[in-house]
Amino acid sequence: MKKIVVSTLAVLLACPAFAGIGNPNQGSSWTMWGMDPYVGLRGGASYTNLNYRYNGQKESMTDTVLQGRAALGLEVCDKMRAEIEWSIFGKLEDTENFGSVGDAQVKAKMQTLLMNGYWEFGPYEVVRPFFGMGAGVAFTDVTRSGTLVPHHGESKARFSAMGTMGVSFDMKRFAVDLAARYNYVDINSGLHNFGGDVGIRFMF
Numbered sequence: 001m002k003k004i005v006v007s008t009l010a011v012l013l014a015c016p017a018f019a020g021i022g023n024p025n026q027g028s029s030w031t032m033w034g035m036d037p038y039v040g041l042r043g044g045a046s047y048t049n050l051n052y053r054y055n056g057q058k059e060s061m062t063d064t065v066l067q068g069r070a071a072l073g074l075e076v077c078d079k080m081r082a083e084i085e086w087s088i089f090g091k092l093e094d095t096e097n098f099g100s101v102g103d104a105q106v107k108a109k110m111q112t113l114l115m116n117g118y119w120e121f122g123p124y125e126v127v128r129p130f131f132g133m134g135a136g137v138a139f140t141d142v143t144r145s146g147t148l149v150p151h152h153g154e155s156k157a158r159f160s161a162m163g164t165m166g167v168s169f170d171m172k173r174f175a176v177d178l179a180a181r182y183n184y185v186d187i188n189s190g191l192h193n194f195g196g197d198v199g200i201r202f203m204f
Helices: 002-019
Strands: 036-054 057-075 080-097 103-120 127-145 152-170 174-185 191-203
Touching (some): 036 127, 103 174
Antiparallel strands (some): 103 127, 127 152
16 A cells, blocks of 8 residues: 555656646646646645444544645646546544443544536636535445454445635646635545645646
8 A cells, every 4th residue: 555655646646747737827738628637736734524323422523634635637628627636634533432342442544536527716816715515435444343342343435525716826837726625434434534635736
C-alpha cells in the first residue's frame, strides 16, 4: 500500500511540469473530447463522528483527523467540472462506556473513491463560489477492544456520499480551492465527517 501511495503522489506532483507547457496566458493547451483535463491535490482536517452500536447500546465515537485527497477531472465548461477523487483519512480513535462490559476502544481507518460534480457560479473570472456533490464507495477498517471486550475487527466497502461548498481562485493554468465538506458513510449506525481543506488544481 505504501508503494502505491508514494507512486501515485510522485505522478501527481510531476503533473504541474506538463501543465506548464504551452502559452501561459491561456488555459488548457489540449482537450479531451472537448473538455479540459486537470489534476488536483487537497489537504486539510476534519471532525469524524462514528455512531457505533455494541452490547445493545449506541455511542458516538469522535475524533479530529487529517485528510488528503487526489483527483483527476475534466472541466466540461467554465462553470462545470467532474472528477474522480481518492481520499485518505487519518485514524479515528475514541473510548466510550458500553454498559455492563465497561469501556471499549474503537479505532477506524477510511479511504474513499468518489465521482464528484461541481458547479461554479457568479460573474467573476478569477474568484468564483462553487458547490458540489459526489457519490461512491468507502473502504473502512474498524476495530474494537477493551478489558472485558473481545477484540473484533471488520473491513468493509460501503456506500459514501459527499457534499461541499467553497470558493475557487482561478489563475487559468492552475486554481486554488477553499472548501468545506461533508462525507457520509453507510457503516455501523452511520459515519459523519465534517471537514475543510485547501487544494490546488493544475490544468493541462
